[in-house]
Amino acid sequence: MFNGPVPEPDPSQFPGPDGAFLEDFATLCAFGATPGGGVDRQAGSPADGEQRAWLTRKLQDQGFEVEFDRVGNQFGLLEFQPGEPYVLVGSHLDSQPTAGRYDGAYGVLAAAHAAFRLAAEWRGRETAPRYNLAVVNWFNEEGARFKPSMMGSSVYTGKLRPEDVLTTSDPSGVTVREALAATDSLGQGGGPTAAYAAEIHIEQGRSLERDGVAIGVVDSNWAANKYEFDVGGEQAHTGSTVIADRHDALLGASMLVVAAREIADQFPEGSVHTSVGQLDVYPNSPVVVPSRVTLLLDLRSADEELLAQADQLLLQHIERIERAARVTISRSGSHCWPVTPYQSEGVELAEKMAANCGLTYTGVKTLAGHDSTNLKDVVPTVMMFVPSVEGISHHEHEYTTDRDAVAGLRVLTEVVRSLCRGDLDPQ
């Protein structure tokens, strides 16, 4: 594990526009900065509001018109062809608690700087590109405070209803609508119409670093089955109740957490990922056997057949645990997606642009969900990764070198240029 705080961006090593990008990135890292060198700017928090206001000013300074849609997605619009659809390029600025600096934020700022470069180029020209250009900061990709994740892009792509999203509450009872209003991010309408989309993100895995490759071109996402389980027992006294009389919901939940790992271990290394990230105990008192535990359990794989096998094993474990711990286990929610490809013409375009920039590239799959996972289901979408040092992710020590960050920005600029020109339009 990478130790100590991550190095600061050093713009002095990169003259010109790349240095300007790194300077802005250093500024962005200060919003919601944590003592451990990371950030905490959960969706709709004051720190999220501050970074959104800062991005608005940056975009407006470069002549972009800024608008928020009805669920807080932030768009910087530059119109070349009135009435024509947009190339949407961006990611998300919100973070997990005690998160790293790069997840999402790198992609939004790279999108903005790619757009600034292209805007400067095209403003002086007689021939405008085929499509308009929009930088986008999707609302609540992380899903740490408000569930589910990828919220803003899910509404944009018609997978979630705006009204359901706006009435969603965080654990303290604050709704998305209230959080958006408090951060000046509540707009109207459904945002600009998209023709194409592009996103760049840190890999959050080790493969690019290990293989010494600069650009990962994402050709598909892993399938995921995400389940919410409700484990039911009976309150009892932890001291006086004999073991045989107990229906301990926390014991059942703990057996389920252990079973999830055992399932991953039954498959070839790296082929199935399982985890429980969230678990809440009731009444969570030192001397009361818990009566209820809720938890979120994920199963993921690039192979849908393996995922189905893992799912079957999970069902067997649940039956065993219900008997052994004398609890009930019910599934109170699920969010599943299959392996789906990114459009092959977008993959080819990204590979070509990486080669044009003189950079190494390779095809990769995304294990995590991204806003582009949603976008690709409605328009042709290009998704690219830059290397993550030691694969560290959702951790304050998450890090991508300045050199890799700048290289990714260059390829993204070329990809967006090509998309705006309509190079991927059917001939």
Place this chain on the structure above:
Amino acid sequence: MFNGPVPEPDPSQFPGPDGAFLEDFATLCAFGATPGGGVDRQAGSPADGEQRAWLTRKLQDQGFEVEFDRVGNQFGLLEFQPGEPYVLVGSHLDSQPTAGRYDGAYGVLAAAHAAFRLAAEWRGRETAPRYNLAVVNWFNEEGARFKPSMMGSSVYTGKLRPEDVLTTSDPSGVTVREALAATDSLGQGGGPTAAYAAEIHIEQGRSLERDGVAIGVVDSNWAANKYEFDVGGEQAHTGSTVIADRHDALLGASMLVVAAREIADQFPEGSVHTSVGQLDVYPNSPVVVPSRVTLLLDLRSADEELLAQADQLLLQHIERIERAARVTISRSGSHCWPVTPYQSEGVELAEKMAANCGLTYTGVKTLAGHDSTNLKDVVPTVMMFVPSVEGISHHEHEYTTDRDAVAGLRVLTEVVRSLCRGDLDPQ
């Protein structure tokens, strides 16, 4: 498991003072009543403040002087012999969340009614008893909101320092001092001096009901080792981080919960009780591998040798889990007590009074901690149990029949009469 809400007290079946007791108990059940037929009146909550104000009025109506000490212990004082010490009789009114009606509350109200009966008797007499009489409602026996449990009686008996208690916070940051002030329960001084103490409580186990015995006379408490553990891992992405790179604090914590039960199962049935009642996960986000889990783990036994063996097994499990889950496990707090006897002269007194009342009785041990567990370490203390239907405890369905409740009150009255007379004084 006992199903459906518990029956209401029915004073109409018990004429005279027993009916008056049941009427008051029905009134008491309404403070902090839950939809499931139980109560939620955690220490220092508004419901706790309301029941304390009600008890103050009840005591004052019967001529008792009410005072609160510096940590919110509530005393109803009746002085027969100015300057002499008191017989303290009582329990606690605070409860767990979604708790039963009887735990603690039965003992406080039985103490008050025993005292009312004796007060009425002695007021008209020429010869006063040897000791003064105090009804007591100890602050925060449950420890659900403010840790540790048995807080008020621990300060009274010199085991905790008042200043440490007053600055203790609940999870939302409210201190004991603030909660006591908000419920008009913050007084001064250390309370009246005790000569003897007595408490009656529901058994919270099945033995009396199973054996058809009316009164359990407690001769000792189980030994307990209560530990707070801190499980440390590393934040990571639940989707993209390969299993081999994970340091999952929740996996480690879950293995510890499972290990605790396995330890109990290794000993003869009923000889060792283990449990984890409280467990908190950080950052507790759906897509983040948890970096830190804190949990409270108890080991209890009536046999100190078995408890030491269980403790040794726990250490072995911890070493195994640290390696298997690649986490660190450290003990951040502990609260341990040995098997200690209640004074034999008190046990004999209670047995004699039960027999005088024509009731069956038997010697029992207390598995749970009680305020009397503290009191017996400073003055001779009598502790008695009445049967719990199906042994249900810390649950809304906790229940003791009116007949058993009234029988306990009668024996308690006789015990307190005898203690006030000085029958246990050295000859």
